[in-house]
Amino acid sequence: AQTVTQSQPEMSVQEAETVTLSCTYDTSESDYYLFWYKQPPSRQMILVIRQEAYKQQNATENRFSVNFQKAAKSFSLKISDSQLGDAAMYFCAGMTGYALNFGKGTSLLVTP
Amino acid sequence: GAVVSQHPSRVICKSGTSVKIECRSLDFQATTMFWYRQFPKKSLMLMATSNEGSKATYEQGVEKDKFLINHASLTLSTLTVTSAHPEDSSFYICSASPMPGDGYTFGSGTRLTVV
Numbered sequence: 303a304q305t306v307t308q309s310q311p312e313m314s315v316q317e318a319e320t321v322t323l324s325c326t327y328d329t330s331e332s333d334y335y336l337f338w339y340k341q342p343p344s345r346q347m348i349l350v351i352r353q354e355a356y357k358q359q360n361a362t363e364n365r366f367s368v369n370f371q372k373a374a375k376s377f378s379l380k381i382s383d384s385q386l387g388d389a390a391m392y393f394c395a396g397m398t399g400y401a402l403n404f405g406k407g408t409s410l411l412v413t414p
Numbered sequence: 415g416a417v418v419s420q421h422p423s424r425v426i427c428k429s430g431t432s433v434k435i436e437c438r439s440l441d442f443q444a445t446t447m448f449w450y451r452q453f454p455k456k457s458l459m460l461m462a463t464s465n466e467g468s469k470a471t472y473e474q475g476v477e478k479d480k481f482l483i484n485h486a487s488l489t490l491s492t493l494t495v496t497s498a499h500p501e502d503s504s505f506y507i508c509s510a511s512p513m514p515g516d517g518y519t520f521g522s523g524t525r526l527t528v529v
Contacts, residue, residue, distance in 0.1 A: 335515050345452075345505060347520035354515065393457060400446055400514050404457045 304329040304396040308405035315384045316413050322369075323379045323408045325394030331355075335397040336370070336377045341407075342390040350392070353377065386412050417441050418510050420521025427498055427528055435493045435524045437464075437508030443488035444510035448518070449481075452505040461506075464491040498528040 305328045315321035327336065338350040353361045353370050361368050365385075369378045381388055389412040394405040417440040427433050437447055445466045450458040462483050463471040470483035480502070482494040491510075495502050505525050509518040 335517075337517055345507075345523050347458075347507065347509070349517040349519070352515075352517050397514065401448060401460055401463060402458075402509070402518060403460070406457045 304331070304334065304398045304403045306394050306396050306403050306405040308394050308408050310408045311406070312409045312411065314411040314413060315381070315388075317384055317386060319384055320380060320382045321384055321410065323381075323392050323394075323410070325377045325379070325405055327375050327377060327394070327396045329375070329396060329398060331398045336368075337395045337397070337402070338366070338368070338377075338379045339393045339395060339404075340388075340390045341393065342387075347393075351379065381410075384412050386414065388412050416510070416512050416519040418508065418519045418521045420508055420524060422524060423522060424525045425527070427526070429499055429528055430497055432494055432496045433498055433526060435495075435506055435508075435526075437491045437493070437510070437521050439489045439510045439512075442510075442512035444491075444512070445488060447485060447491040447508055447510040449483065449491075449493050450507045450509065452507060452523075454505075458507065461493075464508075466491075495526065498526070500528045502526065503528045 307326045334355045336353045340348045351363045365382045391407045393407045395402045419438045447464040449461045464485040466485045472478045485491040507523040508521045511518040
C-alpha cells in the first residue's frame with residue numbers, strides 16, 4: 303500500500319503570489335500515479351493535476367504545476383498567480399492498483 | 415468528462431433506522447466504485463471498494479454488516495447505513511473512473527446526520 307504525507311496543515315498566500323504545497327509518499331511499486339485534489343467549502347473533490355510515475359517530465363495544468371522528484375518520493379504542487387478561488391483544502395493522493403490513498407490535506411488561505 | 419452523481423446530498427435520520435445513498439456514473443460504465451468517509455477537517459478514509467456483480471471489499475475496521483454495499487449494475491452502487499447511530503454521522507463520498515490512471519471523479523457527497 304502507498305502512504306502519503308502532507309506536513310503542512312495550513313498555508314497562506316497573497317493573491318497573485320506563488321505558493322508550494324508539499325507532499326511525500328512511500329511505495330514499493332515501480333508503476334503508480336500521483337494526484338492533487340482540491341476540496342473547496344462545497345466539499346466537492348476536484349482533480350487539479352496528475353502525474354504518472356514513469357514520466358520524468360513534471361505535469362502542468364495552467365497555473366498549477368508539480369515538482370516530481372521520484373528518487374526523493376516527493377510530489378509538491380506549485381500554484382502560480384494565486385486567486386481567491388484557489389482557497390480550499392488540497393489533498394495529495396497516490397494510486398497503486400485502483401484505490402487512492404490520501405494525505406491529511408493542506409488548508410490553503412488566499413488573502414487579498 | 416466523466417460525471418458521477420450522488421444522492422441524496424443531505425439526509426437526517428432517526429437512530430436505529432437505515433439510510434441508502436446512491437452513486438451513479440452518468441456517462442461511463444464503472445465496474446469498480448469506491449466509498450469514502452470524511453470527518454470534519456479530516457482527510458478521506460477509504461471504506462470499501464464496490465465491485466459490479468460481486469461482493470464489496472471492505473477496509474480493515476469497517477463493519478460490513480453496518481455499511482452494506484450493492485453494485486448491481488455498471489452504473490450504480492449503493493451504500494446502506496443500517497441501524498444508524500449518531501456516531502455514523504459523517505460525510506460520505508463515492509468515486510469512480512472510466513480510466514483510473516486519468517484520475518477519479520467524485521460524487522458531490524452525502525452529509526448524514528443521525529439524531
